[in-house]
Amino acid sequence: MIDKNTDIRSLIDETIRSIRSKTDFSADTGIILGTGLGALVKEIDTVLVIDYNDIPHFPLATVEFHSGKLIFGSISGKSVIAMQGRFHYYEGYSMQEITYPVRILKELGVKNLIISNACGSMNPLIPKGSLMLIEDHINLLGDNPLIGRHDSRMGPRFPDMSRPWNPGLIEKCEQIALSLGIKIYKGVYAAMSGPSLETRAEYRFLRAIGADAVGMSTVPENIVANQLGMIVLGISIITDECYPESLKEASIEEIIATAEKAEPYLTALTKTLISKL
Numbered sequence: 001m002i003d004k005n006t007d008i009r010s011l012i013d014e015t016i017r018s019i020r021s022k023t024d025f026s027a028d029t030g031i032i033l034g035t036g037l038g039a040l041v042k043e044i045d046t047v048l049v050i051d052y053n054d055i056p057h058f059p060l061a062t063v064e065f066h067s068g069k070l071i072f073g074s075i076s077g078k079s080v081i082a083m084q085g086r087f088h089y090y091e092g093y094s095m096q097e098i099t100y101p102v103r104i105l106k107e108l109g110v111k112n113l114i115i116s117n118a119c120g121s122m123n124p125l126i127p128k129g130s131l132m133l134i135e136d137h138i139n140l141l142g143d144n145p146l147i148g149r150h151d152s153r154m155g156p157r158f159p160d161m162s163r164p165w166n167p168g169l170i171e172k173c174e175q176i177a178l179s180l181g182i183k184i185y186k187g188v189y190a191a192m193s194g195p196s197l198e199t200r201a202e203y204r205f206l207r208a209i210g211a212d213a214v215g216m217s218t219v220p221e222n223i224v225a226n227q228l229g230m231i232v233l234g235i236s237i238i239t240d241e242c243y244p245e246s247l248k249e250a251s252i253e254e255i256i257a258t259a260e261k262a263e264p265y266l267t268a269l270t271k272t273l274i275s276k277l
Contacts, residue, residue: 004148
């Protein structure tokens with residue numbers, strides 16, 4: 001287990017040696033694919049696929065709709081490394097384990113990190129089936145991946161988080177969406193631990209403190225990416241509407257189906273963005 005007291009640097013070195021025994025591939029852009037969003041890999045001209053269980057110190061994806069593969073290849077002629085499947089706090093992993101793959105992506109050359117997720121909207125102006133660019137976030141997970149043993153080789157102890165989601169990439173995405181005829185929103189993403197969904201009172205609270213959408217991932221990865229000096233973009237698919245006065249019982253099947261319907265728009269947006277990075 002990787003925890004707050006682990007010498008992560010030594011584990012990273014071992015992981016990189018293992019990957020480098022299979023490939024010398026490097027890429028400027030990394031992609032983390034969230035719930036129901038794995039089909040983007042069909043757009044990758046694949047060079048190599050490594051299962052997570054073949055990568056030393058990588059956690060294993062335990063959620064049934066997360067595949068658990070590290071994919072090396074290209075999109076729109078640009079080299080990329082994609083994580084097909086991510087890790088969550090509710091799976092029982094530590095924050096250090098959840099974010100360990102981000103540190104590996106950095107070691108493999110990644111400078112630009114695109115993080116996707118599926119989440120619920122508390123903002124009536126951002127409806128189900130929409131795409132939302134994350135312009136800021138609220139960490140309500142009750143933990144932080146930077147707590148504990150610090151190694152200055154992996155970035156500052158106190159990274160600045162005044163603009164954790166890159167304004168330049170957000171603006172570029174807005175321009176691309178306009179050119180493609182894709183309606184897109186911007187909002188604040190709140191991270192809760194899950195796996196239970198929120199109550200009506202919690203949705204009211206989240207809206208009151210400024211959150212537009214809520215999910216169970218993304219924020220820890222962003223924190224570590226910022227510590228590492230990466231340029232980070234977040235794109236959410238809004239899969240359900242979390243309006244307290246008209247709240248309906250949630251269906252995971254419907255959430256996944258909504259993500260899959262919106263996925264072609266996310267794919268088109270991501271492909272075009274990567275071509276311009």
